[in-house]
Amino acid sequence: MSNSLSVDDSLLLRFWGVRGSTPVSGPDYVEFGGSTPCLEVRCGQRLFLVDAGSGLYNCGQHHRADLPKTIDLLFSHLHLDHTGGLPFFKPAVFDPERVINTYCGNLDGQSAEDALGRLYAPPLFPVTLDILPCTFKHHGFRAGESLTLEDGTRVDTILLNHPQGSVGYRFAHAGKRLCIVSDVEHTDPWPDPALMRFVAGADLMVYDGMFTDGEYPTCRGWGHSTWQKGVELAQAAGVKGLAIIHLHPCHSDATLRAMEADMQAIMPSAFIARERQSVQVGAVAAPRRAAPLVRIA
Numbered sequence: 001m002s003n004s005l006s007v008d009d010s011l012l013l014r015f016w017g018v019r020g021s022t023p024v025s026g027p028d029y030v031e032f033g034g035s036t037p038c039l040e041v042r043c044g045q046r047l048f049l050v051d052a053g054s055g056l057y058n059c060g061q062h063h064r065a066d067l068p069k070t071i072d073l074l075f076s077h078l079h080l081d082h083t084g085g086l087p088f089f090k091p092a093v094f095d096p097e098r099v100i101n102t103y104c105g106n107l108d109g110q111s112a113e114d115a116l117g118r119l120y121a122p123p124l125f126p127v128t129l130d131i132l133p134c135t136f137k138h139h140g141f142r143a144g145e146s147l148t149l150e151d152g153t154r155v156d157t158i159l160l161n162h163p164q165g166s167v168g169y170r171f172a173h174a175g176k177r178l179c180i181v182s183d184v185e186h187t188d189p190w191p192d193p194a195l196m197r198f199v200a201g202a203d204l205m206v207y208d209g210m211f212t213d214g215e216y217p218t219c220r221g222w223g224h225s226t227w228q229k230g231v232e233l234a235q236a237a238g239v240k241g242l243a244i245i246h247l248h249p250c251h252s253d254a255t256l257r258a259m260e261a262d263m264q265a266i267m268p269s270a271f272i273a274r275e276r277q278s279v280q281v282g283a284v285a286a287p288r289r290a291a292p293l294v295r296i297a
């Protein structure tokens, strides 16, 4: 017997940070934002966070007491732009009843504990994470395995081409599919068959578009891709919507708006993600334009 009225069928994605490599601020970054990667995924009421870049601060401030007592934080990998916000996830990390599960899949099964312990220790940081009142539980897995979380929820993963590796995630909820594929460098030939299978038929794919095809040749081997390669992958794999993140720090709002127009001429449902933008995955169409953070007169 179905009881669909009581089931939350929504799959919601919210971008708390979409900038790659280093945070930026100033008049050139008002519309797309300057915080580094942090994404909120809600499968019905079930919360996931992907990455703990500087955007995690605003995520914590926005939700405040609103977050569940147990939070699952999935790392794509541990480079600084994906981990630097962790101790600033306030007030969540100051709650002694809070458990934050971290999941790390690019270190041969090791958890993030040792790496975070080296990063968050003097003289690089004034204190260690264990001084925080919350409890961290660090889990390691191997990219490519499917994660089964404590409540039985499953998330599929894939190893991505990036220095030290990175992990792509696939969420499925109520017949909708969301794939988050960043940080990743495209390969030759492209699209990669395994990645194409992983994202096939997704309602939305979030993809690393740090460079343009024009910029890429001088940045080969840096572990990042282009919006054009994202469109190629999406179209080859029957992906319905495409969101570009890991925006280059030198790409201003004007540059990104022009890139988005070029991209939408090829794939109308594609867009460049704005910080704080929310997307209902599987809704009629991905939004072509999000409200800017602040409108400039």
Ligand SMILES: [Zn+2]
Residues within 6 Å of the ligand: 020, 021, 079, 081, 082, 183, 246
């Ligand atoms: Zn990155």
Ligand SMILES: [Zn+2]
Residues within 6 Å of the ligand: 077, 079, 162, 183, 223
């Ligand atoms: Zn990286």
